Amino acid sequence: MSKYMINKLMRAIEMSDSAVVAYVGDTEAFVDAWLAGGAGPDSVTDDRALTPEERAAFIARDEAELYRLGAHPYLLWHFIEAVWVHEVPWPDLNERYREAVRPHGYPDYVC
Amino acid sequence: MAQLVMAAATPHNPLLWRTMHEPMPDDLRGVADNFALIGRTMRELGVDVIVEVGTDHVRQFYSDNCPAFIIGKADSYHGTFENEVRTFGMEYCEVQGHRELADHIAGRTVLTDAIDFAVSHEWRLDHGFIIPLAYTTPDFDIPVVPIHVNATLPPLPRPERFAVLGRHIAESVRTWESDARVALLTSGHMATEIGGPRQFMGAGSPDPDFDRDAVRWFRDGDLEAAIAGCTYERIMAAGNVTYQHVNIIAALAAMDGRPADLAEATESRYASSPFFLWRNA
Numbered sequence: 001m002s003k004y005m006i007n008k009l010m011r012a013i014e015m016s017d018s019a020v021v022a023y024v025g026d027t028e029a030f031v032d033a034w035l036a037g038g039a040g041p042d043s044v045t046d047d048r049a050l051t052p053e054e055r056a057a058f059i060a061r062d063e064a065e066l067y068r069l070g071a072h073p074y075l076l077w078h079f080i081e082a083v084w085v086h087e088v089p090w091p092d093l094n095e096r097y098r099e100a101v102r103p104h105g106y107p108d109y110v111c
Numbered sequence: 112m113a114q115l116v117m118a119a120a121t122p123h124n125p126l127l128w129r130t131m132h133e134p135m136p137d138d139l140r141g142v143a144d145n146f147a148l149i150g151r152t153m154r155e156l157g158v159d160v161i162v163e164v165g166t167d168h169v170r171q172f173y174s175d176n177c178p179a180f181i182i183g184k185a186d187s188y189h190g191t192f193e194n195e196v197r198t199f200g201m202e203y204c205e206v207q208g209h210r211e212l213a214d215h216i217a218g219r220t221v222l223t224d225a226i227d228f229a230v231s232h233e234w235r236l237d238h239g240f241i242i243p244l245a246y247t248t249p250d251f252d253i254p255v256v257p258i259h260v261n262a263t264l265p266p267l268p269r270p271e272r273f274a275v276l277g278r279h280i281a282e283s284v285r286t287w288e289s290d291a292r293v294a295l296l297t298s299g300h301m302a303t304e305i306g307g308p309r310q311f312m313g314a315g316s317p318d319p320d321f322d323r324d325a326v327r328w329f330r331d332g333d334l335e336a337a338i339a340g341c342t343y344e345r346i347m348a349a350g351n352v353t354y355q356h357v358n359i360i361a362a363l364a365a366m367d368g369r370p371a372d373l374a375e376a377t378e379s380r381y382a383s384s385p386f387f388l389w390r391n392a
Contacts, residue, residue: 007169007173007174008173011169011173014194015170015192015193015194017194017197020197044175067306072169072263072306073305073307073351073352074168074169074305074306074351075306076306077306077310078198078306081198082197082198094310097310098308098310098311098312101306101307101308102308105308106307106347106351110265111174
C-alpha cells in the first residue's frame with residue numbers, strides 16, 4: 001500500500017487545471033509520466049511508486065477502488081469531481097460516488 | 112493594551128459561493144443573515160485586526176510538511192487556489208497580514224509555552240480562510256493573522272489544545288501594547304461528511320444529535336462539555352470532516368467559557384452551518 005502516493009497523485013492532478021485536462025485526456029500516459037518523475041540531485045526525496053492495483057485504479061478513474069485502497073476521502077471526492085464533472089452531471093456524480101464507496105464503509109486512510 | 116472585542120465562528124462551505132446570491136434562496140437566507148450579522152458586529156465594534164483560526168484543506172499544507180499549529184507572518188496573502196476557482200467559482204483575492212500581532216502571538220525569539228507554533232512567511236489561503244472573510248469583510252479591508260490548525264491529516268491535536276490556543280490568543284491580545292481592537296474569527300463545521308458514503312445527501316445533518324449537543328455547549332458556555340464531547344471517535348462518527356468543529360472551542364475558551372450571544376446550527380441545503388458569536392465590548 002502506498003496511501004501517501006495515492007493522495008499525492010490525486011492532489012497533484014486536482015490542484016492544476018492543465019493536469020486535470022492532461023490526465024483525463026490520457027490517464028495511462030499521465031500516470032506513467034508522473035511515476036517516472038521524482039527525485040533528482042537538486043530536489044527533495046520523491047520516490048514515486050504505486051502498486052499495480054493503485055496504478056490500475058488511477059488509469060480507470062475508479063473511485064471505489066481508490067477509496068478501498070485508502071485514499072483520503074476529502075482529497076478523493078475533489079479529485080473525482082475534477083476528473084468526471086464534465087462527463088457526468090454533478091448530482092449524478094455525487095450519487096454515483098456515494099453508491100460506489102458505501103460498500104467499503106470507512107477504510108483506514110491514515111498514512 | 113489591545114482589546115479582544117469579539118469572537119465568532121462561521122462555516123466556510125465553498126459551495127455557498129456558487130449558490131448564495133440575490134435573489135437569496137429561501138434555505139440559504141439564514142446563513143446569509145448570520146454572516147451579515149457577524150460582519151456588522153465587526154464594524155460596530157471597530158475591529159482593527161482579525162485573528163483567524165481555520166484549517167487549510169490539504170492545499171498549502173500536505174503530508175510532506177503538515178504542522179499542527181502554524182501562524183502566518185506575511186505582510187499579505189494571496190487568496191485561494193486554481194482548483195477552488197475551478198470547482199467553487201471562487202475569485203482570487205489579496206488579504207493584508209499583521210506581522211506585529213503575529214509575532215506577539217507566536218513568540219518572537221522563544222516559542223510560547225502554550226502552543227508551539229510553526230510560522231509561515233509564504234502562505235496561500237484556501238477557502239477555509241477566505242470564505243469567512245469574504246462574507247464578513249467583503250472588501251478584505253481588515254488585516255488578518257491566520258492560524259492554521261491541522262484538522263484533516265491525522266494525528267490531530269486533541270480538543271484540549273484548542274482551548275489552550277483560545278486562551279493563549281486572548282492573553283496575547285491582552286498583553287499586546289497597542290490600542291487595537293481585535294476579533295477572533297474561527298471557522299469550522301457542524302456534523303459534515305465529504306468523500307464518504309453520507310456526503311451531500313440533501314438538506315440536513317448527517318448527525319443531528321451531535322449538532323444539538325454542540326450548539327448547547329456554546330449556548331450554555333460549557334467548555335468542559337465541549338472538550339469532553341469532541342473525542343476523535345465521536346466527531347468522526349458525526350461525519351468524516353467534522354473535526355474542524357473543534358476550532359470553535361478556541362473561541363469559547365478565548366471568551367473565558369461564557370455563553371455565546373448567538374449559538375446556532377443554521378440549516379440549509381448543505382450540512383448545518385455553525386454560527387457562534389460573543390460580543391466582548
